Amino acid sequence: TQLLEQSPQFLSIQEGENLTVYCNSSSVFSSLQWYRQEPGEGPVLLVTVVTGGEVKKLKRLTFQFGDARKDSSLHITAAQPGDTGLYLCATNTGNQFYFGTGTSLTVIP
Amino acid sequence: SAVISQKPSRDICQRGTSLTIQCQVDSQVTMMFWYRQQPGQSLTLIATANQGSEATYESGFVIDKFPISRPNLTFSTLTVSNMSPEDSSIYLCSVEHGQGAGGYTFGSGTRLTVV
Numbered sequence: 001t002q003l004l005e006q007s008p009q010f011l012s013i014q015e016g017e018n019l020t021v022y023c024n025s026s027s028v029f030s031s032l033q034w035y036r037q038e039p040g041e042g043p044v045l046l047v048t049v050v051t052g053g054e055v056k057k058l059k060r061l062t063f064q065f066g067d068a069r070k071d072s073s074l075h076i077t078a079a080q081p082g083d084t085g086l087y088l089c090a091t092n093t094g095n096q097f098y099f100g101t102g103t104s105l106t107v108i109p
Numbered sequence: 110s111a112v113i114s115q116k117p118s119r120d121i122c123q124r125g126t127s128l129t130i131q132c133q134v135d136s137q138v139t140m141m142f143w144y145r146q147q148p149g150q151s152l153t154l155i156a157t158a159n160q161g162s163e164a165t166y167e168s169g170f171v172i173d174k175f176p177i178s179r180p181n182l183t184f185s186t187l188t189v190s191n192m193s194p195e196d197s198s199i200y201l202c203s204v205e206h207g208q209g210a211g212g213y214t215f216g217s218g219t220r221l222t223v224v
Binding site for chain 1: 110113115118142149150151152154201203206211212213214215216217218220
């Protein structure tokens, strides 16, 4: 059983389209991070959300933490080929750090 | 945030041999983490390496197969021993991001292929 379930697992869209990636759990978290990983590189931290209902924006990326702090979403507006990569949500619980199941995004020019 | 230099970036190894992966951090860190990742999939924690003590391994990973060294606060190695094709994967090291941001910083990974 995965602590953090992401959906969709795979996503292939045309340049300029919008998309949303979801990260869901039955557990409550004090914070949650989102990472992007490009081929041949390690994951890179995009954002940390800590407050229920919090919304953070990073250029065309909008991150939201659910009111109950059990889920999060990542919305990308007008996707670009440079957004292609593996998107991972992650969280700490106790002394453990868990990654979500991952969403592989391909943006087609 | 910390900068991690990981090497080798990739290797192709013969079955039954061992490969040692190195990670150098540009600052002192208490804990370093080693992960395994199948291409396009999520990361699985192998072990946590603390300086001055034995590494703590996650379920399914053992010291004889994945010995770890942590000689100081800026360096760690992970050895993949007696390799088989099932060990083909990407191996990454990581440290806490620091600066109150939460999250972690990762090395660029080692892509291992066992033939």
